[in-house]
Amino acid sequence: MSRVFVAGAGSWGTALGVLLAREGHEVRLWMRSPDKAEAVAEAGENEAYLPGVPLPDLLTPSSDLVDVAGSDACLFVVPAQHARHWMEELRQASSEAALPVALCSKGLERSTLMPMHEVLAEAWPEARGAVLSGPSFAADVARGLPTAVTLACESQAERERWLSLVSAANFRLYASDDPFGAEIGGAVKNVLAIACGIAIGKGFGESAKAALIARGFAELQRFGLAMGAKQETLSGLSGLGDLVLTANSPQSRNFSLGLALGQGAEPAAYLRSQRSVAEGAATARPLTEKARAAGVEMPICEGVAAIVEGRDGVDETIAKLMNRPLRAEGAGKS
Ligand SMILES: NC(=O)C1=CN([C@@H]2O[C@H](COP(=O)(O)OP(=O)(O)OC[C@H]3O[C@@H](n4cnc5c(N)ncnc54)[C@H](O)[C@@H]3O)[C@@H](O)[C@H]2O)C=CC1
Numbered sequence: 001m002s003r004v005f006v007a008g009a010g011s012w013g014t015a016l017g018v019l020l021a022r023e024g025h026e027v028r029l030w031m032r033s034p035d036k037a038e039a040v041a042e043a044g045e046n047e048a049y050l051p052g053v054p055l056p057d058l059l060t061p062s063s064d065l066v067d068v069a070g071s072d073a074c075l076f077v078v079p080a081q082h083a084r085h086w087m088e089e090l091r092q093a094s095s096e097a098a099l100p101v102a103l104c105s106k107g108l109e110r111s112t113l114m115p116m117h118e119v120l121a122e123a124w125p126e127a128r129g130a131v132l133s134g135p136s137f138a139a140d141v142a143r144g145l146p147t148a149v150t151l152a153c154e155s156q157a158e159r160e161r162w163l164s165l166v167s168a169a170n171f172r173l174y175a176s177d178d179p180f181g182a183e184i185g186g187a188v189k190n191v192l193a194i195a196c197g198i199a200i201g202k203g204f205g206e207s208a209k210a211a212l213i214a215r216g217f218a219e220l221q222r223f224g225l226a227m228g229a230k231q232e233t234l235s236g237l238s239g240l241g242d243l244v245l246t247a248n249s250p251q252s253r254n255f256s257l258g259l260a261l262g263q264g265a266e267p268a269a270y271l272r273s274q275r276s277v278a279e280g281a282a283t284a285r286p287l288t289e290k291a292r293a294a295g296v297e298m299p300i301c302e303g304v305a306a307i308v309e310g311r312d313g314v315d316e317t318i319a320k321l322m323n324r325p326l327r328a329e330g331a332g333k334s
């Protein structure tokens with residue numbers, strides 16, 4: 001039995017905490033508010049983020065960051081735009097310990113354009129980072145439905161430790177030595193899922209969505225390869241696998257955001273009305289800035305960035321995409 005600190009008690013942090021506690025690990029599920037931690041403990045359930053899932057006895061809700069100090073491992077599940085601050089806090093609370101930290105958040109930091117493992121390297125340099133990513137809706141994992149995801153880190157010994165810690169009967173981990181590639185897939189697919197939601201919200205139908213998935217995947221590969229990710233990672237669970245899941249289901253917050261935008265919702269107002277995070281909204285711009293700096297074209301992601309930031313309307317963006325010069329298919333340069 002290990003002691004695991006789960007930083008972030010949204011739906012995914014709670015589902016992962018429940019999974020580990022069911023496997024016999026002692027879990028501290030950290031959230032910012034002491035009142036909320038008390039209410040969750042009393043209810044025996046995280047009603048706000050994962051309703052209907054009883055918390056196992058081995059899971060203790062906590063608002064105390066110092067609990068990280070005695071832990072064997074940390075799952076980091078705080079939304080990407082708040083990650084740096086909480087990594088710095090965890091570093092202090094853990095006495096700068098070289099704790100194994102699995103990054104489970106999917107996004108790029110807006111102010112620096114960095115993926116989470118680069119943020120971790122700056123904010124908590126002693127931590128030993130890994131990436132846990134793949135097609136996995138929190139509600140599915142919490143219900144014990146069969147799920148497979150990627151666990152990526154450079155050290156083989158660390159990978160093996162993570163695999164034995166986090167694998168469970170219906171939660172299958174595949175090992176990868178490409179943490180950067182695993183992160184890129186998760187960050188980009190959220191932006192593409194918004195595009196697919198928009199297509200459905202506009203009433204364009206399944207054929208249009210399939211075209212967006214295929215051309216979006218070409219963008220994901222172009223960008224990932226230019227950044228040094230491995231092709232096998234991009235076409236694996238954390239890339240193509242998660243794109244297929246997220247781009248096809250209203251269970252996805254990113255897809256649902258797109259659906260609402262396609263039906264005429266105003267981006268900022270819609271985002272303000274949501275308790276849950278749709279990471280693609282904040283990641284779209286840093287992603288496209290990073291791509292442009294690397295000379296990689298990502299027209300679908302550019303369109304999403306313009307729409308969610310209110311710089312362009314849905315109809316204008318679609319017209320621009322459809323009027324691009326005709327070209328050969330393939331991931332290529334553009
Ligand atoms: N929900 C899912 O099925 C999955 C989510 N993820 C990723 O996990 C990460 C967390 O998402 P969810 O657990 O779904 O969150 P959520 O959308 O269920 O809840 C948002 C969480 O963010 C917290 N939060 C808001 N402002 C904050 C701040 N300033 N500092 C710290 N925390 C703050 C809220 O308290 C809440 O716990 C995201 O990067 C998401 O992409 C990854 C795989 C699956």
Ligand SMILES: O=C(CO)COP(=O)(O)O
Binds near residue numbers: 106279
């Ligand atoms: O990352 C996810 C599933 O793998 C969850 O997707 P959403 O954040 O769009 O709900």
